[in-house]
Amino acid sequence: MPPAAPETDAQPLPRCPAPGVTPVAGGADVAVHAPDASSVWLTTQDALGREHRHRLPRRREGWWFGHVPGLAAGTRYGLRADGPWAPERGHRFNPAKLLLDPYARAIDGGVRLTPAVYGHVVDDAGRGDHRVRSDLDSAPDTPRAVVVDLAAVDRPAQEPERSAPASAPRHPADELVIYEAHVVELTRRLPAVPEQLRGTYAALGHPATIAHLRELGVTALELLPVHAFAHEPHLVRRGLTNHWGYTTLGFFAPHQPYSATPEDPQATVRELQDAIAALHAAGIEVLLDVVYNHTAEQGVDGTTLSWRGLSAARSYRLDERGRDIDVTGCGNTLDLTDTATQRMVLDSLRHWVTRYGVDGFRFDLAVALARGAHEDFERQHSFLTALRTDPVLSQVRLIAEPWDIGPHGWRTGQFPPPFAEWNDRYRDAVRTFWLTDAAARARGERGGHGMGELATRLAGSHDLFGGHDRGPEASVSFVTAHDGFTLADLTAYDHKHNEANGEDGRDGSDHDLSWNHGVEGPTDDPSVLAARRRTARGMLGTLLLSTGTPMIASGDEIGRTTDGNNNPYAQANALSWLDWDLDQPRRDLLATTAHLTRLRRELPVLRRRAGWSAGGDSDGAGSDLSWFDEHGAPMTTSAWEQADRRTLQLVLDGRPLGHRSALLVLHGGPHDATLTLPPVPGASGWVLEWDSAWESPGGRRTGEILSPRAEPVGAASLRLYSAAG
Structure with missing residues (x-):
């Protein structure tokens, strides 16, 4: 000593x-x-x-x-x-x-x-x-x-115990468009940010970063962990680090290496406060991805850095032999049935709201936080009840990742209000339609998964979120997130390529539902590249035009690739950093994303907060949400049962709310087709607002289209129409 x-x-x-x-x-x-x-x-x-x-x-x-x-x-x-x-x-x-x-x-x-x-x-x-x-x-x-x-270090105008600074935006739930990003990845190579600030909290609040977010049309920035974190021993021994930060070392402290002044921890606190204030001033909420399910100490074979040396028997879930009950896959699980441990988590959450102005949280492996004394998930767990009743925390956004790796760990749709949840059912349905089913069709295979699952997800996943005073806004819909393939890589790889992680391919998902369009990885074939871009636009358009709360993974709007690595958690290098040297196709994709978020703002019928009406006749016609086939006829029971169906039309009637109606046309077939548009509720015709066949929106509109009429659509395409007038 x-x-x-x-x-x-x-x-x-x-x-x-x-x-x-x-x-x-x-x-x-x-x-x-x-x-x-x-x-x-x-x-x-x-x-x-x-x-x-x-x-x-x-x-x-x-x-x-x-x-x-x-x-x-x-x-x-x-x-x-x-x-x-x-x-x-x-x-x-x-x-x-x-x-x-x-x-x-x-x-x-x-x-x-x-x-x-x-x-x-x-x-x-x-x-x-x-x-x-x-x-x-x-x-x-x-x-x-x-x-x-x-x-x-608090800014003078901030009261220490109020729920958020006065400048914080409070967007209605239906206006929320979430952008999931990593502090370093987003800003490390952003040219307009001064070199000495890139990859830091200060860069988050820089005008160049904010300009991109505003151009994109997002209203909330969700940051991967900024709590102080450590690196797993197995990574350190391989010369790698935990880039994503899901190994918490301190629940109240910002991660110091992300600071522009790492030598001054107190200045770091102010730097992050200022970045959040700048984002608020631009109308952008800030959400934190928080990891309260486990810590950096790993299992009982791991290190002793904090909790293990103070209260291991209380802080962690242990069995009768003193070994960890691990439902996180990270060696240990915090025990939120313990009063002091639960208090620590609640105190931490309030700290980030009252001292930093954070607007909400995404809870990593949230099921682990709500397991009771017998390890079962409890919807009325005391921790969830505390969040829902706390005068500060009940006023911010609460988003659950609704699973862990323990028994019966998949709980999508089962968290109580006001929780929203990551909707993995949405992710899989969209990928299946645009990728795996499309790949089968391209190979000349028949069959498929039908349209029922995708239709349910497009309409806000009522089966998951329709009860218990929740609606479509509780569905955080996503196609990609920080883990798994990027949007571009979903269209370019059939298999993961995680060799750089040093785990012999054992890490990362083996169920990505991706399609390489005939060539694995990079290619110069213009037809393959064009097909990949079209598919990516179809998935992006589906995401941003669906009912629910969309989440965009950082970089998807500019064609980001991680070279087929679907788990780059240990890649703190250029593989993970966003590349801002944009060629024309990537600039076009950025323009397309911005156009889609603008359409979402301009057409409130796409952002419906309440569940859709189940009225109308037996086939759904006459309700405020109606489904039609390629002939413009209402979908019948037999049509829904057709497993190889690849075309669907969805009419959203905006008249009950005083808004313009909209029509989504999905055609997933491998060939061009001709279909008949359905009737327009209360209007003379449809106006084409966007077509995924377009490389760039370019402000294109085709004018009024009378309905019904035969309309050609391209292969593997998505269209949005609005009611004329």
Whole structure:
């Protein structure tokens, strides 16, 4: 261990302060939850490298707290805890390990992977017996928490306990268009951003970034994790890092390497606040992808960095032998049935709303957060109830990734209001129609999946979100996300190409529902390239013209590729960064995306918030949502049962809401066709607004088309019409 100065006792306090370290006059108040510990110290280091330990008096309910004189803003500190070493009961106390404060508002430095950062004895490869305690001191190899005076870094006009800054936009739910992005990927090569700012929080708020988002027409930016995170040992040993950040090291601290001033953690806090304020001023909400289901410590064979050294038996789900119950695939699972752990998560969420102005959250593997004492998913879990009733958190957007890898882990459509959910059923239906079924047709094969599933998804997935006071807006519809193929790669690869990840192809999905259009990977064949672009436009148009809340994956609007790697989580390099050197086809795709979001704004009937009427006759005609076949006749039961059907027309009657009606025409066949447009509700004809056959929208309109009439449509195409007048 480092040389130690004389140990001192923290001054007792009459009551427990807020968790973590809070600067006050003359020092800081400290509170640490470690209910099974026998001793807890806050430690600092002086200029001579001596460690100063301040013993915290234990007071009540598992909290150790006291006042530490002279502990000022900017001070780096750590924690140590002693107590039973009883792995079979989940206790892994080890005073030789320097621990991060779970409530640290800023974190300086990273984890250096050595045997010392493990609580148990391991060799240089991390192999060892998790039951044997290690006496190696981890202080030289672990990051430090930083005391942050939040009042000093808050912008003056911001009230510390309100739900959001006054400038935050509050878009109606039907106007939400989400853009999922990574801080570094989005801005690392954006030319108009100064070089020294690229890949940072400051770049997010730069006018060039905001200009792109506004041109695109998105109303919410969803950021991949910005919580402080570490890198998995197996990646570090291969010379890689966790690029995406789904390995949380601190739930209250922004990831320091994303800062333009990484040497100043307090300045980082302000930098991220300013970026969010700039996005708000541009009318763009900010959502965070948050990972409260597991931590960077991995399983019991993993490192001891924070929670494991303070309250492993309480923080993590463990079995009767003290081993992890892992429903996340990441080695451990946080136990939100534990009161203190649940409080930490809720405190963290409120921190990001009240201090940074965040407008909402996407919860990674949200089913893991709502598993009860018997590991079953509980729709009325206390954590979900707390979110829904909290005066701050109930007012922001809550989006669930509605699955984990545990038993019965798929729960799409089963979260309570006001949760929205990622709709994987939508993703698979769109990909199946435009890609795998199309590929089968291109090979001359008959059959398919029919149109019923796709029709349900286009209309807002009423079967999943129609009950419990929810509607189409609860469906976060997507075709691509950060994991899986990009939009361009879906059309260019039949198989994943993840060799760069060093896992021999074991990582990443094997069920991408992609189609390479006859050539695997890059090609110079103009017909193949044109077909790929047409398919990509069809999927993008389907996404942005469907009922529900659309989410665009960053870079899809400019034809981003990751060279067939469908899991580039460890690729912190040019493979992941967006390439802004756009050729004409990629500029055309950007213009198309912007055109589609503009049509979504201009035609409110596409953004219906309530479920569609089930009225009308038995075939659906006469309701405000009607389905027609290629002849302009209402779809019949027998037509719906045709597995090889590839053409469908959808009329959205806007008259009940005082809006223009719209017509979506989907033709997935491999050849051009002629169809008859259906009648126009309350108008004389249809106006063609967009055709996926167009390389670029170019402001093209064909004028009024009388209905019914025969209308030629291109192979594998999607069209949008609006009612004339």
